[in-house]
Each structure stands twice: as C-alpha cells, then as structure tokens.
Amino acid sequence: MRAMTYRGPYKIRVEEKDVPPIEHPNDAIVRVTMAAVCGSDLHLYHGMIPDTRVGTTFGHEFIGVVEEVGSSVQNLKRGDRVMVPANIYCGSCYYCTRGLYSNCHNVNANATAMGSLYGYSHTAGGYDGGQAEYVRVPFADVGPTIIPDWMDDEDAVLLTDATATGYFGAQLGDISEGDTVVVFGAGPVGLFAAKSAWFMGAGRVIVIDHLEYRLEKARTFAHAETYNFVEYDDIVVHLKKITDHFGADVAIDAAGAEADGNFTQHVTSAKLKLQGGSPVALNWAIDSVRKGGTISVMGAYGPMFSAVKFGDALNKGLTLRMNQCPMKRQWPRLFEHIKAGYLKPSDIVTHRIPLEHISDAYHIFSAKLDDCIKPLILVGDH
Structure with a gap:
C-alpha cells in the first residue's frame, strides 16, 4: 500500500509499506477513503513529540470502508462505511466504563501517563495511523461507528477528532x-x-x-x-x-x-x-x-x-x-446538531489534497500558506 511515512523532522514522504494484517481476533482492516492533517500532527512533523520513530505513519483523523474483520468482530462486516475515533481504547477497563476513552488503561505501555491515538508516536502506543491506503483498527467492536447514510464524508472525518x-x-x-x-x-x-x-x-x-x-x-x-x-x-x-x-x-x-x-x-x-x-x-x-x-x-x-x-x-x-477528548462520547449530540443543520463541520475545510502530495499538505498547513485552516487528504476512491 501507499502510506505517508515519517523520515525525521520536516521530512515526510509517501512510500510503499505492507498492508497491515489482522493481529488479533477483534481487529479490523479499514481501507481509508479520506483522512485529515490535524494541528497536533504538526508537533510530530516538527519533531517535538518524544519517541516519534522513523517509518511511522501519522494520522488520527480518517474514515474508510471495512476490508477485513477478525474472527471475534460482531458489529462490523466487510463493506461497512465507518468513521474511526482518534482514540484507541478497549471499552472495558476502569476508565472506558466511565466514558474516559482517551484514558484507556489497556492500549499503551505508557498508560499511566496517557491513552492511545492512531499515528501519534510510541509515546501514544506506537500504532500506525490513517494517512495511508489501509490501517489496522484494534478493538473494532468498540471504536468504529458506521457512518449514517445522511452524513457527508467530509463531516464524518472531522468528527473523528477536530x-x-x-x-x-x-x-x-x-x-x-x-x-x-x-x-x-x-x-x-x-x-x-x-x-x-x-x-x-x-x-x-x-x-x-x-x-x-x-x-x-x-x-x-x-x-x-x-x-x-x-x-x-x-x-x-x-x-x-x-x-x-x-x-x-x-x-x-x-x-x-x-x-x-x-x-x-x-x-x-x-x-x-x-x-x-x-x-x-x-x-x-x-x-x-x-x-x-x-x-x-x-x-x-x-x-x-x-x-x-x-x-x-x-x-x-x-x-x-x-483531558484528551474521548471522541465517541461526543458523537450522539454532534450527530443531532449536524442532522438538524446547526453545524456543518466541513465548512472549515480549505484544502483537499491527494495522498500522493501529502508532504505539500503538511508544508502548507505548517507554514500557514494559502490561508490554510484544515487540509483533507483524499485516498483510494478519491
């Protein structure tokens, strides 16, 4: 697959990487259709986050289509169009049962300090992110949600974090x-x-x-x-x-x-x-x-x-x-606001850039060029 790859501060490129495999029965593999560059991704880009390793793929804002599911996944099937919250969490620990998904105790060796995010260094668990054609989604019965038919892709991807x-x-x-x-x-x-x-x-x-x-x-x-x-x-x-x-x-x-x-x-x-x-x-x-x-x-x-x-x-x-936001906890009320027409998240999008040119997206966003407020990354079918 093609994936954004970190090569050091201010150095990212699109490279060929192996498509991630199912590693656990509750994993899913999602074919990414749209991702975004977040302001917090710029901290990684600038080399300001500890233990950001060369070869890592960034991206904690993404949506896509379920390509494959592990043997114990019950809530998703191949072909489902899903939005994936930026947090990775188990759904059953002390914190998750209290809605503190961003503080999950089971997904990060540094769990006493923080939970886990996709594509956010080994400080945040070391999971590859969604600025790629495919991404492994752990605890697939807990995080991903099927995108409602009435919701636009651009609104859905912005709900995953921003x-x-x-x-x-x-x-x-x-x-x-x-x-x-x-x-x-x-x-x-x-x-x-x-x-x-x-x-x-x-x-x-x-x-x-x-x-x-x-x-x-x-x-x-x-x-x-x-x-x-x-x-x-x-x-x-x-x-x-x-x-x-x-x-x-x-x-x-x-x-x-x-x-x-x-x-x-x-x-x-x-x-x-x-x-x-x-x-x-x-x-x-x-x-x-x-x-x-x-x-x-x-x-x-x-x-x-x-x-x-x-x-x-x-x-x-x-x-x-x-706190870091527990993304999915906010979704029910945000779905209501969007469906009622009170909120249109995609109104802040200023740039839509193909994955192949993601280095340009980072440069434009980081340097505040071209009045950039929010860049989306178009993957796959786009």
Missing part, C-alpha cells in the same frame, strides 16, 4: 447561560469550541489569534467577536477592559503547546504564537478569566516542563478542567 475535541472543550468549560467565553486559538479545534459554546448557552464568545484569515473564519463560521493579539500591548489587559474589568467567565485553551520553535523557546515561553511546549495561551487564560472562573484545556501539550502560573490560578480560585 469537531469532537472543540465540542469537548466547550463542555469542559461548564458554560452557564449568558457566560462570556474566550477561546485562545482559531485553528480548527478553536473554531469548533467557539461554535459549540453557543450551543451550551454562552452569551458572548470571543476568539483570540494572530492570523487574520483564521479570525475571519471565527467571525463567519463561529459568529464570534475576534481580536488579533499582536495589535495589543497586552491582550490580557484588553480582555479585562472589554469585560467590565472582571474577565471572562470561561477561557478555553485551544492552542496548546507551540507547534514550532526550539526547546528553549518552549520552556521559556519565548514564542508568542497560538499553535499547538510553551504555555503562553494557558497563562493568558489564567490571567484573563474572572476570579472563580473556569479554564478548559484540550490543546495538545507534550510531556515537558511548562512554566504555568499555578499560584495565580490557586489564588483566583479557578477551576481547571482538561
């Missing part, structure tokens, strides 16, 4: 009716978080970023009030001014660690960019919410030192809620 994670970020904010919500980062997850905040009763939604084309999308897609932080001496002071000097009720960190920059810049927070190491956005969130406010974090942070203003958070009486 849409669900944004919705989860708003959910973690514990938004009350009329709350002012500020979202740091206007990438795909931030856009979905801002849009979802309205579903949960927000009275005002503010989005902060430094790229004008992303802020324009936040205005048109998420109907948010927007501010470019480079235009202000101190964005936190500005946020206080426009919230009666109290601060927002809820802050959502949809930026996470910087997706580029060297280690020193990450540790010292010297790079003031809202991309997915340094805790710039998180510290802005701590500073800009009112006392007693809530901070939601679902931006991607790696296992490295970060100088977070924890004392300030303590003294302000803040509630910090965070």
